[in-house]
Amino acid sequence: MIKYLVTRKKLEELIEAEKPGWLKRAADRTEQFRASGSFDEASSIWSEVKPVYMRLQGQGKCAFCEREMESVKFGKAEQDVEHFRPKGRLTAWKVPKKLKNAGIPFAAISAGTKGYHLLPYHPFNYSVACKPCNSALKKDQFPIAGTYDLSADDPANLVQERAYLIYPIGPLDTDPETLIEFRGTSPKPVTKAGHDRNRALVTIEFFKLDDPDRANLYRDRALIILGLFPLLQETTRGTAIQKAKAQATVNDFLTPRLRHLNCARSFRRLFDSEPDEAKKIYDAAINLLITKS
Ligand SMILES: [Zn+2]
Structure with missing residues (x-):
């Protein structure tokens, strides 16, 4: 929410x-x-x-x-x-x-x-x-x-x-x-x-927001993480200008229209504070989509 x-x-x-x-x-x-x-x-x-x-x-x-x-x-x-x-x-x-x-x-x-x-x-x-x-x-x-x-x-x-x-x-x-x-x-x-x-x-x-009976929610959130992770990686690479540009792209991605925005914003914070954990979650998101879709 x-x-x-x-x-x-x-x-x-x-x-x-x-x-x-x-x-x-x-x-x-x-x-x-x-x-x-x-x-x-x-x-x-x-x-x-x-x-x-x-x-x-x-x-x-x-x-x-x-x-x-x-x-x-x-x-x-x-x-x-x-x-x-x-x-x-x-x-x-x-x-x-x-x-x-x-x-x-x-x-x-x-x-x-x-x-x-x-x-x-x-x-x-x-x-x-x-x-x-x-x-x-x-x-x-x-x-x-x-x-x-x-x-x-x-x-x-x-x-x-x-x-x-x-x-x-x-x-x-x-x-x-x-x-x-x-x-x-x-x-x-x-x-x-x-x-x-x-x-x-x-x-x-x-609302069964964390329930296997609503597995579509997990899959959809996983897709958002898949889309967001490479954009976040770009914010750590290149010159200051390139990084700023990448941050702007991330901000555009995280528009209020984006579904599962709370999930996406949480993932961004995790990436900023614990990038290794974020990578594990990205891998888990791929795995979830491959094995359960
Ligand atoms: Zn609903």
Whole structure:
């Protein structure tokens, strides 16, 4: 995961430019939910602003697994507008044994719990995600460490929930790259202890970011490493001008549009600090593609 920085004001401008009048219609719907006390509507309008989030996220990278999908013109069908906090109902995540054994605490959810009925149309409750991350894995689940506040109408006021999943759009949440980094093709927590470490462990487990059942993620990250390694080697060779030119090429390669950018940036840092380790990971990436593809 990486962060996609945008202010609330700028995001609303982008939404208004994409679909004039949408924000007002969305606000009217939220007021209906407030009056009735629950999320209930015959048809939704959030898909109308899907292109805004696709463009923000590098033209259509999944917010959670960083897979690249088709761009706005042809890609809408393969991407979901993902509600970070579930809108209709909340279901409990089946916590894997290894997280239970690690003593990570989870707030309980009773059966029949409704969702965040005032957030279905909040601009900072959306991202675009691939169908495996949103429909197969996230569904109506939202594990937290603190106390649920299902009547909130602004995600900015929900810090006390101590959410485990990371929201990547805008300034509200921590930069995902300060929580999760990569060693080769595998994601790891950045911090050694505490809630930040738990957030990383839960997010990695929740979206199966380090799981053989999503082997395509390893292969795709390996391809990025294969492309990046020779460029990084060039930054160590020749004159100062040649090195600077090579660094500029690396910077261009690591554009926010690049899939698996967190993995790529982690690999660059490793190359700079431990070049011999980076070479081993490059060799492992080749091996992974040869033996498992
Ligand atoms: Zn995904």
